[in-house]
Structure formats: C-alpha cells, structure tokens
Amino acid sequence: MNTTPSLESGALQNFVRQLNLKTKDSTRVYRSVLGGFQRFVIQHSPNGVVSRRIIEGWLRDRSTVWPRHMVLHRARMVDRFLDWRVISGSLVNNPLAQLRQDYGRSDTTSIVRALLAGDPASALEALRPPPQFASFLGSAMHDYILLMQAMGYRYATRAATFLRLDRFLQNRPDLASQSLDVLIREWTGDAPTAQHAFECLSTVRILARALRRQAPSVAMPAIDPRLVQQARQAYRRPYIFTDEDVRRLLDTARSLPSPHAPLRPQTVYTMLVLSYCAGLRVGELAHLTVGDIDLGEATIEIRETKFFKSRRLPLAPSVIAALNEYLESRRRAGASTDINAGLFWHQQPVGSYSYVSTCELMRNVIRLAGFKPQPGRIGPRVHDLRHSFVVNRMLAWYHEGINPQSRLPYLATYLGHKDINSTLVYLTITQELLQEACNRFHTFAAEALQDSIGGQP
Template sequence: MKRHFDTQTEQHLLGEYLAHLAHRTAELQGERIRRTCEEFRRMQLGETMLLKTYSTEWVLRWIQGTGTELKHAVRISRIKAVGRWWAWLFQNSFLDDNVLACFYPCSQVLRHDEPLVLWQNLQRPIACYLEERGPRQLESRRKVSRLLINFNVFLHRNGRQTTDRGFIDEGHLIDWLRHLSETKCLHSLTLAAETTNSFLRFLLDKGHIDENPLALLRRRYSATRWDHFLAGFLELQDARLQPAVPVPRSVSCIAPQLQAFVDLKRAMGRRYESSEAILKGFDRFVAGSSGAKTTVTKEIVDAWMESLGHLMFRSRKRRLRLVRQFCLYLSREEADAYVPESTLINGRDPQFKPHIYTAEEFRRLLKAALSLPARRGSIRPMAIHTALLILYGTGLRVGEALRLRLADVDLMNAMLTIRDTKFFKSRVVPISGSLTEAIHNYLNERLKASASSEAFLFLNDRGGRYSTDKFGEIFRSLLVSAEATAASGQRRPRVHDIRHTFVVNCVLRWYREGADLQAKLPILATYVGHASVLSTQEYLKATPELLREASERFECSYGSLLDLEANGENR
C-alpha cells in the first residue's frame, strides 16, 4: 500500500524518530537524514523521499548526482541513517514499504547498479507472518526473516510487474527452488522450502493469494517428504519422482445421489468429512463389484460387510449405520431400493466407559506438565499446564482450546470466545476467577513472543500452534509421569476424557446442591457446545460417583416412605 506524504509530515515523523534516540546520536543521525532529504527534494522537484520507500531508483540518481561529491564513507553513513529511520517507521506502521531493508546491510544498495522496485511488496505480510507464526528463538527468527526477504527480492527481480493476486506462480517457485539449490545443501534447502510453503499458506489464509502454487506442485508427485520431493524434482540425487496416483472419486451409478446426500448433511451443519470418505469407499466397492451400472443390492452390502471383518465391532457398526442412512435416503426416490437391517451385525456392543479423572490425578498431571523438558526461554511447560487448566475448567474440546487466539481471550469480562467449532457454531464461555488468574499469569510470559490479536494463545517452540496429535502425544507422556491409569478392563485415559470429567463434575455438584437437573442440563449442553441435551446425556455414564449421589438424593426424598413400608405402616 503506497501512502501519501508531504514534506511537513516527513519533518514531523523525523522529529518523532529522533526524539527516541540519545541526544548526541539524534544530532548526528538527524543531520545526515535532513541533508539527504534536502538533496532528494532537489532531485524530485520538492517531493518527499517517503513517497519512494518502495524503490531504489532514487538511490542510483542520488549517487550519480549529488552523491558523486561525497566520499564513499559519507554515502554509506547517509544511507545507513536513512535505513534506520525507515526501519523505525516500518516497525511503527507509518510505512508498509522499506526497500532498504532488502539489503543487508542496507549500505549494500550502493553496490547495485540495477534498481529494485517492490511493485507487489510482501514486507508487511512477512512481518505479520513472523509475528503470528514465526519461530520464537531470536536467531531462528532472523534466519526465517532473511530467507523471506530474499524470496521477496527474488520475486521482484525475476517476475513480471503486475498487481494481480496471482503474481506468485508455479514458474516463480520452481526458479526460486533452483536458485536455493545452487548454494544450499539438501537439508538447508528442505528447511527453506518448508518455510516458503508455510509463508505461502499464510498468504492464502489471509487472502493475499488465491492458491499456494508450491503445495499444488508437490501434490502432483508421490513423494511424501520434502527432502525426497526436492531431491527428485531438482535432480539433486539419483532419486526419481513418480506422479501421484489420484484417489478415485465416486464412480458407481449411485455417485450423484451420494454427493446429494453428503451435501444435505453439510447443509444441516455437519462437516461430514470422515463420513464422506467412508461412503465414497462404499461407492468404489459397489462399482468394483459388478461394474459402474450396478446399484446397491443385498449381496453387495453383505460382501462389503464381510470385507470389513478386520475392523473393530464399533467401527463396523458405524459404517453400517452410515450406509443404511444413505440407503434410506435412496428409498425416498426409489421405492424398491434395498435398505440393510440395522441388526445385520450381530453381537453385543461393548459399553465404552470414559476415564473420570480424580482431583488428585489431575493435580499430578498439572505437576508433570510443569516438569516437561524445554529449551531455555521456552514457555512449553507453562503452555501445556495452562491448556490443561482450561480443558479441566471449561470442558472445551481439545481442538477448540488449541485454536484459541489472543483476540478470543477476554480476561476483563472473564470469557473465552470459541469460534467456528463443531457444527460450525461459535459460543462465548464464561470462566472462573481462578482460571482467569492462571491465564493472566501465562499471558505475562506468552505476550513476549507475539502480541498480535490473531496469534494463537498456545504457541509451540517453532512459533506455530500445537496440533491435536502433538498435544495428545505430550499428554500421553504426562499420564506416565503422573501414574494415571485406567481401571481394569477399560481403555487408557484420553485427553477427551477431561471433557467427560468436566460434565460429570458439574452434574455431581448440582446433585449435592439439590438443583433441578432437568433445568440445568440444557444450560450445560449450551456451555460445552453440544447440539442437544441428548448429546450431553451420553456423557453421563453410570459412574460410581453419580450412582452414589443419585442414591443419596433418593434416600433424602423417599427414605421415610421406605421406612414406613418396612415397619408395615403403609400396606
């Protein structure tokens, strides 16, 4: 974005910059910058140099004009002074372009005879990327910053001048990778390619580009690792890339109805991603059984169920339920469509019992979290500790907690905003005073890394957010350290069981307070983000604690009647 400045604004911003410097430094730097500004205005007929922060053309004209009368050391000191001033203006968002920052040090601009014009500058997006997703370690941050600055310069020196959103295309990325391969080993090249891909994904997320050409290029080949892809694509080793085999789409005669069924489910507010994958697998089985013209028959369903024999009972039951729902959908249009019976799978569904963490167990988990190994300066132990507190104190899904951004945390009003969760819903979750204090203590350290409102609340050591898989891996290590084990015959404790624990603890508290559970359950369902009270009731398995509290409440309400019957007074 090119801003509009005049000489009065230029002098005002220069004064603000000099005001934050030491007195002697301000005098020296101010004199160098003012003289350069005056010489620039004489060259540009009264214009301010702040209008040309995106181009080095003026530097070349200055060197060929007034600069020829100056010693080389004086020219360097002048350019360095201007570069520091522009860097301060950029850091404080007065500028979005600082072409001198593309040279390291900025005096290197004096050595280049070819002008650099940032016609589609990425400097501000790079700064935002580093703030939100860049590494926390200072040295790693500098390396990533330098790489992306070089990428920005490479695009402008080798690309065509355009303001289109598609200014980064596949050809640019291939040339960039080849350029990197000339000076980097495979390991360094892999890190550079991963960083470039991460930055392009950031640009895509922010709407700066319409597609990520590097990701699209990689998907065309079967290599799953970046180093294998780069070695094969750039012919760095003997490796050879094989074209990726596309996953077959719906191919049978029921494909249009299947897609309509999936679209209907999504219109009802369901993501339906894993279910769609199961149904498309069934569709391919139908086509492969007797050709593309075959419809769903009892024989095909039986054969399909037989092919699922290696799966667990619950998985087979779920797949049958999905196919049965689809067949019911087909039967609305075709009265003779086959609908499999729900009892097609015989056997008793083993009752799943979640692990309800005791207060002592969870204290040990929190203690283990604070003892996690971490690099110097890392807030990893504190981040995991605070995330566990949020899960335990709010019952959030683990993905909801890990996707929280700084803008979603309102400590003043003690609330968390949960955005675009399951069923595409958003909700506001009030939090307790103790949890508010814990988050506040964590933020005192967290904000040292990044204060952008769009940055994630929980950052890993690379500056990105924790994935649910990585968090689950860390949690399983905490279970071992805390010696938290499941009862005999039950599955091992999971992260999601913290959510079950929260629901059970709420109901237990209401039991003890004598509250009306029928009135409270809808409130609890809304708080935890369930679609209906029925979903919440699934969490209320018959745990010993709930049975004991229910028995005590029954005893308090109807115990006198039972005593009368026992004494024969009410026959």
C-alpha cells in the same frame, strides 16, 4: 524468473535466521545442505533456474552420498526453503510444491520417493488419488452430502466415510448389479472388526435412504442387534480423572522438562486447566485467540465450533487467575498481544500450537504423570478430561443438594451441544456417581413412603 540467487545474496542466511533454530549444530546443517543445493543449481542449470529436472538431479546425486532417510529429511529442508522464497517473492514457484498440488499429496516425502524411483513418471502417477465420487453410486452420495450441507450441517465426518465407500466401489465395479446387503458384506471384508462393520452398515443405510428418494423399491439393509452390541462393547470407556488425578496432571505439567521453550510448561498447564475446568475440546483450545479472553468479565469466547455454535463461558476465579498468570508470562516471553493472535503461543514461525501439537502436548503430560503407557493407543485420552468435567460437575451438584436433572440443559449449553442427548453421552456411570444417585433415591423414596403411611386412616 525461477532462478537461484548467488550464494552471497543473503537469501539463505535470511531463511535460516528466521527459523530461530535452537542449536548451532542445526544452523550449521541447514546452511550446509541449502548451500550445497544452491551450488548444485548454479553448476547444472542454465541461468540458475530451479526446475523439477534440477531437483531430481540433486536428489539422485545426494542419494549416492547420503542414506535414503537422510535424503528424504534434507529434501524437506530444501522444500521449506523454496516455499519461503516463493513467499518472499524471489522465486516464481516451488517445483516440489507444484508436484504436491498436481498429485494431490500433502507431504513431500512421497513425492521425493517417486522422483528417486526407476520410473519417476509412473511412480508419481501412482500417487494420484482417484477422482471423487466417480463410482456407480458416487453421484447419489455427492448429492446427498450437498443436501445435508445445504440444510446447515457440516457433514464432514460422514462425507469422509462416503469417500471411502466411493473409493472402494471404484475398485469393485462388479458390485453395480448387486444388492446393498452384498455391498455391505464385501466392504466390511476389508477390515472385519465389529466397529468397522457397524460403520459400513450405518453408512450404507444412510445411502439407502438417499436412494429411496428416487427409487422407493430400494431395500433398506436390516440392523443386526448383535453387531450393534459388539460395536458398543469395543468402544473404549472414558477414564474419569478424580480431583487427585487432575492435581497430579497439573503438577506434572508445571515440571515438564523444556529447556528450549521455557513457556511450554505453563502453556500445557493452562491447556489442562481449560480442558478440565471448562470442558473445552482440543480443537477449541487450539483455536483460541488473545481476544477471546475477557479477564474483567471472567469469561472466555468459543467461536464457530461443532454444530456451528459460538458460546461465551463464565469461568471460576481460579481459572481466571491461571489465565491471567499465563497471559503475563506470555507477554514477558515476547508473544504478540494482538487480539487475533493465537492464545497458546510458541517461538516457531507459525506462532501457535496446532490441533495436532496441542493434543500431543497434553497426551505427553498424561503419559509423564503415569496414567498412560508410552506405546500404543491405550490408556486415558485427552478427550477424557471433557468426560471428567461432566461427571465431576454432576457429583458436585449432588453434594450441593441440587437436582442434576434440572441443570442438564444448562450443562449442554455450556458444553456447546445441540441438545441434551449429546450431553448424556458423557455421563459415564462411576461408582461414586451411582452411590450419590442411590442416596438421592433413598431419600426421596423414604419421604414418599412416610407420606403414604402417614396418610392412611
């Protein structure tokens, strides 16, 4: 049954204990809020059944005592507690989780706001997302996505863009009789920036190619060269970290203040080492496991990433030394040594850093090192470390007297690219790289000129 145990059952204490909360105040707050929720259920529900009506009643009762932001925060505590009870088998289902599923929401806050509204049923219904690919062009978009996926492409990014177009068209059935050029103009009007307009144009041109398979008379929207130029100029240029910059980042990571998570400074230090020295993407860092590291062979395994590629990368001795040090510290901290355990471990129940937390952790170090201001989406990005890896690798080849062009296919393979063109995108022309290329050309031109003069009769 979906019932609440008595306060003496120990479920609440067991739940709070497994959270591994860092302070006594946090433990006290959790016990107070969850204990109050259980008392409310016992007092207002026959047989202690946890239902949507009971949760709604508890929320309205608490909103007369707590400010709204506190109700939202503590409702998430209750939600996590009910999820834990479902997993442990003491509860059949969590009504809040059921509402999230029914209305297509990933967050609890929007559900709680709807339950506290004057008309909860209407507020919940407003949360329901529109059906996918239900517009007058939805079936064509959906069929094309299935075709591309059947051909071996993940096609997730473009599929998401098609979904945005589909939602727009569901609200604009009047465009069904209009040309694709009119559709582009109306869709672009939602956010008239050069990048948005270029994305709208690119997406509709792909859709036009799909439509022309069935109706060759469909007109292909023309490309506006001026729009393409404006969109390219609007993209942020990557920041290329120098060797001195990287040393500053690593020193900042080592000294990262983290009194409640002593392993975190070394964790982010190792993340930065792999990101810069091996050119790993953030997603590749987040998905690494203990078994992916082979200290004996000095390699790291990157599995099933972009373009469905897996690759085994040789690592420099300094990188292997950093990994060895981190694995030893990780073992002393009590982390699991199972080969399937996440490499970058923390003490929370999830056990390892997610993509978002990995990115945020590294971004925080970039800010603390003084490369990126605190507010806004400006300054160097985490992905710029991958750009820096490529540029600095090219510079190293120039310094070693190696022709970089002959090594580009190897670099593309190391980065996990499907071809050399993807690698060329990362070749940001810095002043130093340009100077090295000029020096190489002058040397070549001087030899060619000398041979030409020497060969004259």
